[in-house]
Amino acid sequence: MSPSRNPRRLSVVAATAVLITLAPIGVAAAQAQVTRIRQGSSTDVSRTAWSGPAYTMNGSGGIVTATMTQAVNAIRGGTGSIDVVVLAGSGTTTPECDVITGLAGVNSCTTLTLTAARDGDNAQVNTDIRNAEFVYFAGGDQCRYVAWKGTALEASVESVVAKGGGVGGGSAGHHVNSDIVYDACAASTTSAIALDDPYDRSLTFTTGMFRWPNYANTINDSHFVTRDRMGRTMAFVARAIKDGRTSGGKAWGVGVEEGASLYIDRNGLATLSGPSAYVVLGDHQPEIAVAGQPLTYSNFKIWKLTSGQTYHFANRPTCGYYLRSVNAGVPSSSLYSGTPVTDCSTTPPPSGGSSFAEVEPNDSRSAANDVSGNTYPLTVTGDMKSSTDRDYFALTLNSQQTLSVSCAVPTAYDADIYLLDSAGSTVTRSVNDGAGADESASLTRSASGAATYYLDVEAYSGSGTADYTCTVTKS
CATH class of the missing domain: 3.40.50 (Rossmann fold)
Incomplete structure (x- = not known):
């Protein structure tokens, strides 16, 4: 607070x-x-x-x-x-x-x-x-x-x-x-408290409130350098991964310094104005994150931005970071600066794809999130907020083009997918039974010209804030 x-x-x-x-x-x-x-x-x-x-x-x-x-x-x-x-x-x-x-x-x-x-x-x-x-x-x-x-x-x-x-x-x-909100409803935490016990009563979170396009799996923090909050953001990230609050086992902390501001455009490109901002990626399970014990987490990937520099939240970079760790509650030295990794040859960047996080309300074709302008392969994330939730995404398909969708569904609920034509008729569907059962479907447009199609993700039973992740390709 x-x-x-x-x-x-x-x-x-x-x-x-x-x-x-x-x-x-x-x-x-x-x-x-x-x-x-x-x-x-x-x-x-x-x-x-x-x-x-x-x-x-x-x-x-x-x-x-x-x-x-x-x-x-x-x-x-x-x-x-x-x-x-x-x-x-x-x-x-x-x-x-x-x-x-x-x-x-x-x-x-x-x-x-x-x-x-x-x-x-x-x-x-x-x-x-x-x-x-x-x-x-x-x-x-x-x-x-x-x-x-x-x-x-x-x-x-x-x-x-x-x-x-x-x-x-x-x-x-x-x-x-941010996607995951540090809400500070019990008490305000510090880096020292959070690293000493990542399950201290002061670390409380709210999920499922806002999820903005391209900004999935994020946890924001403020007054970042002035109040020495890198350590607590590390704990936030570790908790998000350990508690299963994110999709794909990754979480990104976004810490912005006093007087600084990130402007994020419609394509997910963030540009910094002001002193500094940091993106802190945790991409694996913490080695030790349990109640009453200090945090141990190796190799957080940290991007430091200065005024005018950018970070692409739609195509999140795979190099340009420096590494820092926490061992038994003690963080590495020089948390706020480091020599960035600039060789991406061992981990190639995304090959032109993009990501999109659902924006409610999108519970009907008329309110569908339009993803036709995104690049493919496209990763779509969302959740089933209720047992009757339906998420619609609109896209364009050309003649003889094939649309394929593969969705990873979390164990919190059973969700099905439908591919609909421009009139809303079901062309094909995938309705595998059971919570956490993945779904996949594809169709080919045989008619001439381009037309709008819809991906409809529906809750069959259960609900929750855990993300489903759908990979959408056009070939």
Whole structure:
């Protein structure tokens, strides 16, 4: 938990700023929990298409104008303007919107302060979010933010990304935007505590809240170098792998320093603005990660980024890292710098493929995640949030082209796959019985011209946040 919203008198930047206190649904105004302050235009932008998604991942709570400007321009495609919503769990000031409203291409910025979990179901809150094109999670306490999991707010934020908008956050808001969230709901941990016992009560996690395209299997951390958090991120990564919270037995920690920001474009390419950021990969089981004992984990792969450098989350690199280990709770020296491995000859980089993590809601053909613009082979990841969950992915197939799908299903549930034509009719399917039973299917388009097809992954029984992984090829 890293407080970053400094209490001060309300600063009103735009003449049209409006302060409204909103009552939760079914609660009298005297008991209101939500504060709404809108700056800029009082009318939302109306437009049928946007050019994102785009993301900003900030190491501290404040807006970094360089990456925020990149996100605004990417979403609006260089023309028009967007509406922004800032979500906060506490405070009475508007430091984020004070900066955002001064940027070119911004129509309005609304600060929503939610002080109770049930505020995630507030009607006005969700209307504001769905009408926005960018949602920024402020600093503060990420435990307040994960309490919104399962409320209408979760789906509303996901709808912004699905329509081509974007999300971001700083400090606690950075944490909540990763696939696995260190929620700090019991206590805030340090590197020393986490390495001494990776199952200490202060290490608690929330999964299954947000999963952004190309950003699967990540755990964010903030204030990274200033507060010496490399050690605890190592423990987060080891826990994620040991507890089976990731797909493929790998986890990536993403630590961003104070004042720094990663801008991630729609293709998964991250570019750093500011001092430094680190990507920490664990790609094997920890040697020792048990309650009450110090962590032992060999050869974390660490990429250090400085301003202007990039990391591709869609095609994650296989060299350019340096190695560091933890032995009986004691980490290697010089955790924040090292000589990178530059020879990729023994581990060739991906051969043009890409990855895509599902974005809810995608429970119907009309709401399908469009993966037609990705490169193939394509790795699709997602999960069955409920025993009735259905995940749809749309792609294009040319005449005489063969589509093949092979899905690895976790043991938490039984899932089936269907390949559908453009009208929604089942062309072929794979319905192997049993939790953890893998599925595969293929079809060939014999008609002339190109057409849309759908991969439909359906829960047959069971549910959970463990990822399925589908490899999709076209030949």
